[in-house]
Amino acid sequence: MTTADTALFRPRALATGGLAAVRRHPLILVLAAMVLVFQVSTGSFLAPANLSGIATDAAALAVVAVPLALLVISGYLDLSVGSTLALGGLVAGRLANEGQSPAVAVLGALAVGAAVGAVNGVLCCYLGLSPFIVTLGMLTAVRGLDQQLFPLPLSGFGSGFAWLGGATIAGIAAPVVIAALVLVAGALFLAFAPGGRHVFAIGVNREAAHLSGINIRRTPFLLFVATGVAAALAGAVKASVLDSVVAGTSGAGFELTVLTAVLIGGVALTGGSGSILGVLLGVLFLGGLQNGLTLLNVPTFWQQMAQGTALVAGAALAYLAPRTGR
Amino acid sequence: MITPASSSRPTASRRRFLTLTAGALATTALTATACSAPAKATASAKPSASGGKDLTKIGLDYPFTQLPLYSTLVRLSTAAAKKHGISLITTSDNAGADTQATNLRTWVTQKVPAIVSFPMVFEAAEPIARQALDAGLIWVTYGGSLDHQSADIKFSFSKGGTLLGEAAAKWAQQKLGGKGKIAFLTDSTIELGRERTKGMIDAFTKAAPGVDVVAQEQAIDPDTGLSKTKAILARHPDLNLVLGVTDAAAYGAFKALQQAGRSTDDAKTFVGGQDGAAPSLLAIRQGTFYRASAALAPDDIAAAIVDVPRAVAAGKSHPSVEVPIALVGPGDTARINQLLAQNA
Numbered sequence: 001m002t003t004a005d006t007a008l009f010r011p012r013a014l015a016t017g018g019l020a021a022v023r024r025h026p027l028i029l030v031l032a033a034m035v036l037v038f039q040v041s042t043g044s045f046l047a048p049a050n051l052s053g054i055a056t057d058a059a060a061l062a063v064v065a066v067p068l069a070l071l072v073i074s075g076y077l078d079l080s081v082g083s084t085l086a087l088g089g090l091v092a093g094r095l096a097n098e099g100q101s102p103a104v105a106v107l108g109a110l111a112v113g114a115a116v117g118a119v120n121g122v123l124c125c126y127l128g129l130s131p132f133i134v135t136l137g138m139l140t141a142v143r144g145l146d147q148q149l150f151p152l153p154l155s156g157f158g159s160g161f162a163w164l165g166g167a168t169i170a171g172i173a174a175p176v177v178i179a180a181l182v183l184v185a186g187a188l189f190l191a192f193a194p195g196g197r198h199v200f201a202i203g204v205n206r207e208a209a210h211l212s213g214i215n216i217r218r219t220p221f222l223l224f225v226a227t228g229v230a231a232a233l234a235g236a237v238k239a240s241v242l243d244s245v246v247a248g249t250s251g252a253g254f255e256l257t258v259l260t261a262v263l264i265g266g267v268a269l270t271g272g273s274g275s276i277l278g279v280l281l282g283v284l285f286l287g288g289l290q291n292g293l294t295l296l297n298v299p300t301f302w303q304q305m306a307q308g309t310a311l312v313a314g315a316a317l318a319y320l321a322p323r324t325g326r
Numbered sequence: 327m328i329t330p331a332s333s334s335r336p337t338a339s340r341r342r343f344l345t346l347t348a349g350a351l352a353t354t355a356l357t358a359t360a361c362s363a364p365a366k367a368t369a370s371a372k373p374s375a376s377g378g379k380d381l382t383k384i385g386l387d388y389p390f391t392q393l394p395l396y397s398t399l400v401r402l403s404t405a406a407a408k409k410h411g412i413s414l415i416t417t418s419d420n421a422g423a424d425t426q427a428t429n430l431r432t433w434v435t436q437k438v439p440a441i442v443s444f445p446m447v448f449e450a451a452e453p454i455a456r457q458a459l460d461a462g463l464i465w466v467t468y469g470g471s472l473d474h475q476s477a478d479i480k481f482s483f484s485k486g487g488t489l490l491g492e493a494a495a496k497w498a499q500q501k502l503g504g505k506g507k508i509a510f511l512t513d514s515t516i517e518l519g520r521e522r523t524k525g526m527i528d529a530f531t532k533a534a535p536g537v538d539v540v541a542q543e544q545a546i547d548p549d550t551g552l553s554k555t556k557a558i559l560a561r562h563p564d565l566n567l568v569l570g571v572t573d574a575a576a577y578g579a580f581k582a583l584q585q586a587g588r589s590t591d592d593a594k595t596f597v598g599g600q601d602g603a604a605p606s607l608l609a610i611r612q613g614t615f616y617r618a619s620a621a622l623a624p625d626d627i628a629a630a631i632v633d634v635p636r637a638v639a640a641g642k643s644h645p646s647v648e649v650p651i652a653l654v655g656p657g658d659t660a661r662i663n664q665l666l667a668q669n670a
Contacts, residue, residue: 042561049586050560057553143392151397152669155605166585242548242581244605246574248392249547294557300514300544 025266026317027281031288034310038292045292052173056241058287059175060085060234061258062280066186067226069262069279074220075203075271076124079135081231081258083142084116085251088232089239090146093154096161105161109236110229116142117228121221139255146247155244165240175237182230187276195219203271261286264314285314381412381464381639385433386631387443388468389419389426394603395624398669402628410632423447430454440464440635442479448472464638468631476638477645479630483518486600486620487525487571489653493618494569495533497596504536506566506594509558511545511575519546522571522600530569537567546571551578559586566594573599573606573619580609580616590614602654604669610655611662618655624668626650 022028038045064081071078088109095105120138124131167174190196198219201209210216231251239245265282267274289310293303386403388396400416407414415438417429423446433441434457441458445451448470456474458465467478498506510527513519531539540562543554551570559565559582568583570576576599588595595615599606602621609616630647637645654661 044561047560049563050557053553053556053560057556147392147397151394153394153604156608238549241585242552242578244548244577246394246548248394248396249574252392252547290553291557291560294541294543294554295561297541297543300512303544 025275025278025281026320027264027266027278027285027314030314030317031281031285034285034288034292038288038295042292042295045288045295050291050295052176054284054287054291055176055179056173057291058283059173059179060238061261061286062179062283063182063234063237064227064230064254064258065261065265065279065283066182066276067223067230068258069265069267069274069276070186070190070199071220071223071227072262072267072269073203073271073274074199074223075206076220076223077131077135077259077269078117078120078224078227079132079255079259080116080120080138080142081227082251082254083139083146084113084228084231085235085238085254086146086245086247087116087142088113088235089245089250090150090154090235090247091232092161092236093157093239093245094150096157097154102160102163105157106164106233106236109232113228113230113232113235114225115228116232117225118221120228121224124224125217125221143248146250150245150247153244153246154239157240157243161240162243163240165237165242175241178233178237183276183280186279190276199223200272203268203273205272257286260311264311282314285310381410381440381636383413383415383439384632384635385415385417385438385441387417387419387426387430387433387441389417389423389444389446390421391418392421394669398624399628399631402624402668403631406628406632410636412632412636414632419446421446423450427451427454431457434458434461434463437461437463440466440639442466442468442631442635444468445470445472464635466631466634466638477634479627479634479647479649481622481649481651483521484525486622486651486653487522487527488529489651490569490598490600490618490620491526491529491531492533493653493655494567494596494598495530495537497617498534498537498567501593501596502537502566504534505538507538507540507562507564508534508567508569509541509543509555509562509565509579510539511551511554511568511570511572511579512542513544513546513571515544519571526569526571526600540565545575545578548574548578548581551575552582553578555579555582556586559583567596568598570597570599573601573603575599576616576619577603577605577609580606580614583615588615602665604666607654607662607666611659611666613656618653620651620653621665622649622651623665 035045044050068078068081091112092105092109095108096102116138120135123129123134163174165175169177190199198214201212201214202216202219206216235251261282262279263269264285265278267278289307293306298306384407386400388399390396404414417426419426419429426446427450430441430443431454434454441463443451445467452472452474455465455472459474464476467475470480471478498504508530512523514523541558545551545554551574555568555578568576568579570579576597580597583595583597584590591613592615597616598618600620602619606616606619610619626649630649634645634647
């Protein structure tokens with residue numbers, strides 16, 4: 001069986017879950033150990049209110065991490081998500097301030113996110129420019145656009161728009177429900193849709209994928225658009241949760257956080273390997289670590305050292321796991 | 327011409343505002359509020375080569391372009407300069423100390439007649455300021471003092487924190503009988519943040535020693551303020567007070583408390599911050615438990631950006647100014663409206 005074959009069969013194998021998943025994702029054990037330590041140390045880590053807080057905070061990260069993971073698996077990258085997140089929040093906030101319905105506000109955000117993603121996609125997939133350079137440039141350009149269009153903070157979006165970040169559905173916060181839907185959609189896409197197999201095939205060997213009849217431009221282009229849409233949606237959610245958004249600082253550094261979650265979740269930066277389960281673990285690991293250290297009242301600089309060390313350890317495990325699995 | 331501002335040179339650590347990497351993000355939110363200044367005496371200005379002549383151009387170098395305050399200051403300063411027939415030009419430093427140094431050197435080479443600069447790293451700005459003075463230009467330091475300068479525009483780093491801490495302590499004594507729980511959202515990455523934090527904590531703990539300090543967490547932006555406060559609430563659901571080193575962080579705490587079920591006008595809850603940011607001012611005006619913000623007036627700063635170089639050019643003996651900072655609360659509706667209008 002070739003590497004490409006392995007990659008093509010991997011999604012279905014992961015879907016079986018269980019012990020194989022634990023072997024493939026040792027981050028599960030790290031996560032479990034972390035939860036145990038924090039619960040024993042604080043007594044409140046597993047409190048429903050705290051878990052709800054972690055999940056709500058991590059929701060925006062998960063929403064963007066899923067399409068970004070697919071993009072990375074296909075061999076591309078998007079570093080512009082932080083600025084796109086801000087743009088989405090600003091557009092949604094402005095529309096809400098102008099009295100538009102929450103649906104229109106969110107759709108407006110999604111439209112600008114799709115536009116940013118489409119620009120990235122055309123430049124990277126059809127013109128063949130480096131995704132690193134293009135999206136790094138877009139990170140700066142879109143941030144400038146954010147500040148030019150919205151130089152002052154927006155706030156007071158009204159009770160209708162607050163639903164997006166503050167409502168509960170069957171007792172679960174709306175952002176968490178949105179994140180769960182995105183995670184499930186991403187996992188199903190990777191496991192069962194032909195497009196999911198194409199993502200892996202393109203990431204493993206673009207030329208071979210092309211010779212196999214796979215459209216190696218359209219699939220990653222659509223993933224760029226999906227990533228832009230997801231970033232804008234996350235921005236709208238964050239704007240709703242905070243009832244405010246600032247063009248210069250909203251989403252600043254978010255691109256590195258979400259990329260960290262994707263990579264420690266086992267997605268290979270070189271493409272061709274990864275899973276949505278891993279991404280979920282990466283998101284939960286980052287959210288739980290931050291929360292636990294705060295609960296423990298760890299001093300700031302110790303928190304930074306602990307976070308850095310834990311991230312390196314998590315990334316090392318994620319790196320080693322697929323090798324042992326092959 | 328060199329105009330020594332002080333006989334004693336501050337230590338490097340005192341004058342260093344931020345590191346180039348980790349501190350940059352923190353600085354953005356913190357300085358959005360416009361900050362305060364390291365204390366240092368400033369000598370009276372001597373007329374520069376352009377002294378006695380009318381200024382036609384002022385260069386405003388405010389490095390934190392990502393902050394809302396940047397847009398506000400540029401707008402207000404441009405309008406203030408226009409009243410005197412002066413054109414205002416700006417740099418685009420993007421919170422980069424290297425970029426700032428490059429832009430300032432370019433201005434000195436171009437002989438921009440008056441430069442008002444908020445140095446990210448004061449040590450790096452010193453030789454550039456000296457070059458500017460040697461070239462006969464006017465150099466005004468914003469947010470602190472240099473050895474080589476024509477004048478400065480200062481504001482106290484710690485005073486906002488002190489005012490906020492004292493007000494919160496007074497509220498705790500009156501409303502909670504001097505008992506309760508408080509969390510501080512702090513910053514320890516830059517001098518401005520450290521002094522604000524120290525002023526806030528020292529003033530509060532001195533005036534309300536019976537209130538239990540349950541957390542001191544690094545947070546300068548609303549996202550972090552929200553998530554940190556949620557975590558603190560998981561362990562201390564009866565938390566009464568949250569004071570922020572910035573309004574942005576405090577606003578995140580405000581939303582976290584609301585999302586935890588607190589009524590927006592809860593009588594036993596106090597949130598306060600520093601900067602006079604618009605969302606926080608609106609929350610105060612609405613009578614919520616966001617009860618105070620220590621604020622500088624953008625109008626005052628913008629006026630100083632134009633008036634101080636003009637005073638130097640005119641050869642006035644004491645051209646430097648200190649921008650006042652004041653605490654606004656629920657009863658200060660007129661003042662809040664003024665501040666909001668300046669930010670509009």
